[in-house]
Amino acid sequence: MENYRKTEILGQGAYGKVFKGQDLRSGQIVALKRALATNEEEGIPSTTLREISVLRTVSECEYVVKLLDVISSKTKSGKSVLYIIFQYLDCDLRTFIISNKKKNNGLHIKLIKHFVFQLLLGLKHCHDQGIVHRDLKPQNILIENAIRIKIADFGLSRNFCVPVGRYTHEVVTLWYRPPEILLGVKCYSTSVDIWAVGCIMAEMILGRPIFCGESEIEQILAIFKILGTPSVKNWPSVYLLKDWHEFPQWKSCEIHKLFKGLDSDGIRLLCSFLHINPSKRANSSDSIESVFFDDIRDFY
Structure with a gap:
């Protein structure tokens, strides 16, 4: 995650938060979706793993949001966290x-x-x-x-x-x-x-x-x-x-x-x-x- 800087929270759901951020290497504005492990036994939510799997399959299409990166990390308390990095678009x-x-x-x-x-x-x-x-x-x-x-x-x-x-x-x-x-x-x-x-x-x-x-x-x-x-x-x-x-x-x-x-x-x-x-x-x-x-x- 040292390659990315979070700048603001865009939203929050049942499985984590979405941030606006920047790729410090290129300057590109990105969206970062953070999913915390619910507990050590359950690990990362299945919806997050499913989303990554699906995006790896379909995101080369120009009409699907682009998957840029997936990063596994740890919080200060040692909890597992997964970041999905997308291209950033500011309007739905x-x-x-x-x-x-x-x-x-x-x-x-x-x-x-x-x-x-x-x-x-x-x-x-x-x-x-x-x-x-x-x-x-x-x-x-x-x-x-x-x-x-x-x-x-x-x-x-x-x-x-x-x-x-x-x-x-x-x-x-x-x-x-x-x-x-x-x-x-x-x-x-x-x-x-x-x-x-x-x-x-x-x-x-x-x-x-x-x-x-x-x-x-x-x-x-x-x-x-x-x-x-x-x-x-x-x-x-x-x-x-x-x-x-x-x-x-x-x-x-x-x-x-x-x-x-x-x-x-x-x-x-x-x-x-x-x-x-x-x-x-x-x-x-x-x-x-x-x-x-x-x-x-x-x-x-």
Whole structure:
């Protein structure tokens, strides 16, 4: 750690602190994520070790935050501590939306196209490597030079290759959590990230989150009120899910009226992200080929 100087605390979570700092060798501004061992028996938290493992796999992608260094150290009291050193970006997508949205509306549609396209490129890279993020939300998407996005915070991500296990349900921040997790599905895959992309795209257009529940039941009802209550016709296996019961019967609203600034290609793409049935949801590879992106594709 003699090569780095911490300058200020950026945040604090369950597993440690994040600092702004500087690489004294190059002068580069960096972010330092510090994880303390919970105790000598348990060692460094598994989420931290998982994040390092995932980042070593995916951070060569230009749409994923860059892992610069990993340092094992000791505190003055002799406790083990691990520092993950990242490139530093001073703005996340949530802050960017709040600062740049138009009155009673969200971001400019051209910028939304660029951000969603880059997000899909980053996700495709992760999914191709067998990694599902599981915690995509605007706060975990960093902005570089007001045009380039970087997917960050892989602490909850994991490999989804066989064998497929029973993953924890407490993974995606509530507003970006897909209906299958809210209804108690036992196994899931990349479609949870695609649902989050739909929620994030909707938020960039509206200037506010689309589904805002204060509890899991409120969240599932908020989804059904807009997308309609699922039925055996559009989601045959929904009645088999652990937390399914008889919900109020809502019909889906007319999405094009909710997103008036979005053309028909954009509506189709958004609906493919926010399909109530995870098996019918789009994937990152197909979504990148959407005609919605035809006018920006040459930039990439």
